[in-house]
Amino acid sequence: MKKFFLFALITIALASCCQNNDIVYQTHVIPEPNNMEVIAGRYTYGEAPDVVYNQDSNLGKEEYKLEVNTKGVTITYATDVAKMYAEATLSQLQDNDGVTNYIPLVKIDDKPRFKHRGFMLDEARHFQGMEFVKKTLDRMAFHKLNKFHWHLSDDQGWRIEIKKYPLLTEKGSIRKATQVGWKPDIMDCPTDGVEYGKGYFYTQEQIKEVIEYAAKLGIDVIPEIDMPGHMMAALHAYPELGPKESYEVRQYWGVSHDVLDVSNPKTLEFAKDVISEVCDLFPYRLIHIGGDECPKEQWEKSASCQRMIKDLGLKNEEELQSWFLKEIEKTVMAKGKQIAGWDEILEGDMSKTATVYHWRFWTKENMTKVAAERGNDVVSTLNHRMYFDFYVSYDKEHFEPLAFPYATPLHKTYNYDPIPEDLDPKYHDKVIGVQGNLWTEYVTSNETAEMRIFPRFALLSEVAWTNQDLRDWENMNRKLPYIFKVYDSWKLNYNHVYIATGCEY
Secondary structure (H helix, E strand, O other): OHHHHHHHHHHHHHHHHHHHHHOOOOOOOOOOOOOEEEEEEEEEEOOOOOEEEEEOOOOOOOOEEEEEEOOEEEEEEOOHHHHHHHHHHHHHHOEEOOOOEEEEEEEEEEOOOOOEEEEEEEOOOOOOOHHHHHHHHHHHHHOOOOEEEEEOEEOOEEOEOOOOOOHHHHOOOOEOOOEOOOOOOHHHOOEOOOOEOOOOOEOHHHHHHHHHHHHHOOOEEEEEEEEOOOOHHHHHHOHHHOOOOOOOOOOOOOOOOOOOOOOOHHHHHHHHHHHHHHHHHOOOOEEEEEOOOOOOHHHHHOHHHHHHHHHOOOOOHHHHHHHHHHHHHHHHHHOOOEEEEEHHHHHOOOOOOOEEEEOOOOOOOOHHHHHHHHOOOEEEOOHHHHEOOOEOOOOOOOOOOOOOOOEOOHHHHHOOOOOOOOOOHHHHHHEEEEEEEEOOOOOOOHHHHHHHHOOHHHHHHHHHHOOHHHOOHHHHHHHHHHHHHHHHHOOOOOOOHHHHHHHHO
């Protein structure tokens, strides 16, 4: 009898083993690898899988190979960043059936579709702090994102120490009050009457710490100092840079009509000094100088600006802005770097070495197409697809914190292709990547920031990494519950509206 039971147990075990070897297991890796073969069977392990690492200098800096057979895992890579990406993939392949830890048998040879896979954090409106920034960088690396665009100045606050101009942080970081709520005319909104921003800025030593931390994760940090508009915080600190006697750090959202007086030689000196310090601080190629939403009314009424337009042989105020930005570009290029700016920089005759961040979807021409065809590199960050500060849903039954009154459903973010359909293939390589943006007008806490960012990071990562023909919303919809387990382990306050509504959005 004992022999019979022993024989039966062995038979059951062998049958179970054979069944496992016949199964092709589903995978749920985000972003989807670009070349993955899933083979029938699985590798079972105890507390941790056996992993063999091989370094191969012939692979690209972000390329890795990962093979799982019945004996273990082999990871091949050229750089520490690629090794990290492979380990992120491996962590998502690991699964269990309640009894056994296992990994599906796979062969992966993976590298990204785009070289620029970015996320922008605005800290001018609401400051998120060093700890949050570092955690965000960790989460970017897990999602294989590699460019951190840091928006550090705007009308509502200045958040980076500039040693030559200490009043930028002493005065420019603080606003007397903050807009409450939203109305079609934002100036009809009340303010809270509470001072905001004292001490809310980064010293240059803290900036260096963030840069060093990001570098270990394979992430370049791209600073943005927005000019010549969005400068009320600077104007409050140094009012001589504008046409008025005094200014306040802006308490409302939206666009201010107070801008730098570019006809004043002191203004150009100030801008070059600031950008020079920023260039010395950040070691990477791109320095973002904004260039967006700069109303021209003050320049139109300014005798000195009109005289400058005439003396320089310019046609209009748009070309005056281009002249100013080109002057800043000279400083940036002298430091061995290149400028980046929002797509308004194309409204004048901007340099072809500038990287254009395409954000406006409502322009007559597709600015990705315009920029690529004229020879500029382009990062696609369309606001109706890649702005993370918008609602996920208009459904009032599901709670989301107050935001601008727009919604970007998850499937619209996911299905977005950064390369326009009508762009000639010979210009495709000018579209260097894609970026998600978190503007923080209504992001008053780290918890709200997490709700806006997640699960959108998962969608962004696949748009940025995975080839277009491999992306499928139904497959992503299937994989999201697995990434939610990761988010739970991180104790993230991710957006549960998706869970409530499913793939309806």
